[in-house]
Amino acid sequence: MAAGAPRIFVSHLSGIAVFDPAGDQVGRVRDLVVMLRVGQRPPRLLGLVVELATRRRIFLPMTRVTAIQSGQVITTGVLNVRRFEQRPTERLVFGELLDRRVTLTETGEEVSVLDLSVHQLPARREWEIDRVFVRKGRKGSAFRRAKGEALTVEWTAVTGFSLEEQGQGAESLLATFEQLRPADLANVLHHLSPKRRAEVAAALDDDRLADVLEELPEDDQIEILGKLKEERAADVLEAMDPDDAADLLGELPTDDQERLLRLMQPGDAADMRRLMSYEDRTAGGLMTTEPIVLRPDATVADALARVRNADLSPALAAQVYVCRPPDETPTGKYLGTVHFQRLLREPPPSLVSSILDSDLQPLDPEAELPAIAGFFATYDMVAAPVVDEAGSLLGAVTVDDVLDHMLPEDWRETEFHLDEEVATDGS
Known part of the structure; x- marks a missing residue:
């Protein structure tokens, strides 16, 4: 940025792309690092915290910034990819x-x-x-x-x-990061101090906080939930996906579990107790109790209307499960699955019961993780029904939950295929 150029408000730098001289994007700006000075001297801007595609955060000194223009940062092309660690004399602007x-x-x-x-x-x-x-x-x-x-x-x-x-x-911090996906906002929270993390969590609405909690490491989840009032903690747990909420509840002391369950709606509490009764790494422990369930007389149009629900994950929206009443898990007799692609090929008035995939064997709730992963790999599935011995649909396991339990416990904080000691040169 040339001398005499206009000032830049830091909110305009949040999330903007960082490029090397060749035009290749190397990351996005997540914060600014300043050093407060004695007296009334303005703080010196030391550099930017840049998040790489691997979600690692590195420090980009301002001496390596050649331009800030048109919503982008241009660097000299040489980056030190060691993980950013804040020093005691430094402050993060956002x-x-x-x-x-x-x-x-x-x-x-x-x-x-x-x-x-x-x-x-x-x-x-x-x-x-x-x-x-x-x-x-x-x-x-x-x-x-x-x-x-x-x-x-x-x-x-x-x-x-x-x-x-x-x-x-x-x-103001939340306004700065308003457009972030839950996983990216979770990464922001993870890098804040415990005090600041609690303040931001308190300011999020229940649904947004629930989405973010699902993407945080277990220690952060427990810390944030523990700082909420119990009534609000119960509301946030209800807003989470049932399997994620059950996993989080399972990490709390028994007395805390019971207090929170008593504050939840009876139906939600019943789902939590049912999920917590299964071993963690089984189909019953991994499943969500809220798949799309339709009766045999529902039409393709009905199914597509349910699939369009923006609150559904892509994996849950990939198929619907046809069962005899009741319509909520655990259901009456499970009849089969209809995949989203098949729904797109059929006339809207057609009955879902006429296009069932009934040959695919559902998962047993006691099926263990290796068998579940093998099922997904063999049949190229992103979700699978879980059915008990009586033939009732209990829920569905999605591929993201399988991956969560197959990756290392600290996978959210670990970058793959990246060497801390290597600098990249885009020039």
Whole structure:
């Protein structure tokens, strides 16, 4: 960025692509690293936290940034791919500075930090924060946006960034990462401090938090759930996929399990207890209790309408299961499966019972993980029904749950096929 170029608000840098000189994308910006300085000197921008395709986060010094333009960052082409580790003197802009309550020096009024701007110093390859975008008025909450006059002030016009803050909000941080997929937002939370992680989790709505919890390592899940009020923890568990919620409940002490189950809706609690009765690495322990279940007299149009539900994962939407009533698991007699591709080839008025795949053997709830994986590999399936001895549909196992249990326990934090000691050169 040439000297004299306009300032850049950091919210505009969130998630933008980072390219080498050849035009190959190497990652995306996930945060900015600054160093607070004594007195009222503006913080120096040290570099960017860049997330590679492997989800590893590395540090990109600003001395290796040649341009920030048109929603992209251009680098010199040489990256050190060692994992980023924050030093005690460093602060993360998105993770620690946004949403802080600071004080206007002139009036003594408390304001909330919505955004910060950075600029490059003339004739030097050094960057610093120069202005702060703040909002006056009362602090917002997880469910109510704060109201009040918003204004941009010089860095020197505010104080309080260097102080430890209790009860920091998360409104601006969440706005910055609003478009992230749950897995990517989970990665953001994993790299925050425990204090900040709890604040962000408190600000997420139940459905969004449920989606994110499903993508977090087990330790983070337990930590976040433990910091929620019990009533809300029960609501979030209800919003999670039943198999994921049962796995999380199973990691809690028995007394905590029972308290949360008593706070849940009776039907959801019954599903949790049923799932928790199976061994972890069996079809019963891996299945979800909420597949698409249709009666024999349902039409192809009915099936397609159910498949269109945006809340379904692609694996669960890949097929429907036809059973005699009742329509919810455990059902009456399981009759067969209809695959999504077959639904697309049939006239909408056709009955699903006329196009059943009844030859495919369903999984036994006691089937163990190797047998389940072999079933998926043999028949090229992404989901499979789980049926008990009486012929009732209990649920369905999806391929993502199989992979979760076959990969190493720390797979969410491990990058594959990447050597920490090697730098890449795109020039």
